[in-house]
Amino acid sequence: MDSPYKRELEVAIRVVEQAARLSLAVLPNQDKGAIEKVDASSEHESNLGPVTIGDFAIQALLTSSLHAAFPTDSFVGEEDASALRDNAVLRQRVWETLQQTVVPDPEKDTEKDIVLPASADDMCDMIDRCQNAPGAGRVWVFDPIDGTKTFLRREMFAINVALVVDGQQTVAVVACPLLSPEPPTESLSQVTIQNDSIDPSGRGSLLYAVRGHGAYVRPLSDAAGPGVARRLQDCGTTRLLRPVTCDFMQDSALDGVHRAVAARLGVAYPGSDLLGWVPRWAALATGWANTTVWVYKRRDRHAKVWDHAGAMLLFEEVGGRITDVDGKPIDLLAGRKLKGNFGFVAAPADVHGIVLAAVRDVLQEQGRGDLLGEPKEQ
Structure with missing residues (x-):
């Protein structure tokens, strides 16, 4: 895809690919280091759900790499590092997960797109760099693992990365490691997808878009390489609604x-x-x-x-x-x-x-x- 945001798209794709590999390394573990997040500032939403070592490690990886590539940009992410600063054992598990699962490919990462935090403390600082609110200018927005409850069940989840420029979505890169990259083949009036609709081929999906340039999908992983991206079809004029x-x-x-x-x-x-x-x-x-x-x-x-x-x-x-x-x-x-x-x-x-x-x-x-x-x- 040729656009004014070619570099941003390329770097985001490379980092999300690595984040997806990290998530898949954590996925089979019975113990994913899950803890419950609590928002004491909210009367109604005190329990914010679980967070795992995968969430923490991926947010650190995304922030560290994209900050290195675009040092003047701002960052917004779901997680904060307070639990890691208070729990040395959990902090070490997240740090070891980054060290053991993120392996840059020297043939692809020639411009050092994948940058790990320098230390466990730097890892926490990178996670906390995302505690901003969206504002004017260039802002990267992350959800390191969306669907953590289903991630814990080894079911459908996603990694979401966006570049928002002056409040407008501009670049999107999404990994769905368990979603088939192939289009639905059944009757459109009957086709559905569920949390346990796991891609039998094991390839998963990488989706991306740049505003005004269409949306694309390709296999996230393939023995022969990432495969050819397919431009997603326009949802078109239809009265057949599929919720x-x-x-x-x-x-x-x-x-x-x-x-x-x-x-x-x-x-x-x-x-x-x-x-x-x-x-x-x-x-x-x-x-x-x-x-x-x-x-x-x-x-x-x-x-x-x-x-x-x-x-x-x-x-x-x-x-x-x-x-x-x-x-x-x-x-x-x-x-x-x-x-x-x-x-x-x-x-x-x-x-x-x-x-x-x-x-x-x-x-x-x-x-x-x-x-x-x-x-x-x-």
């Missing part, structure tokens, strides 16, 4: 609303069922699905920027439109949490308005008009 959602292990969505929206639209529920948001955006981009809706239980519940920035660009580059429940574009400058938006509605551009109207009608019918803001004119 992807999270009906499994989710606790943040408003009970019953997603099933009622599916019934209003005349589509099966849940359709494709994936825990992680990044795998959901990948499923939308690759044609396993073309529609998703998410309505939180409370108006003060907000998404995290690292679950969406970059991965959303994959779907937008194949003709998808993404807004919140009020029809507003997603504001990536609102902070680490997307406080300027409530929920998500994503569909092919020509039918997005139909899906959005169904969501708002269902909320009114269920007596939850309190969750609706003023609609943005379509």
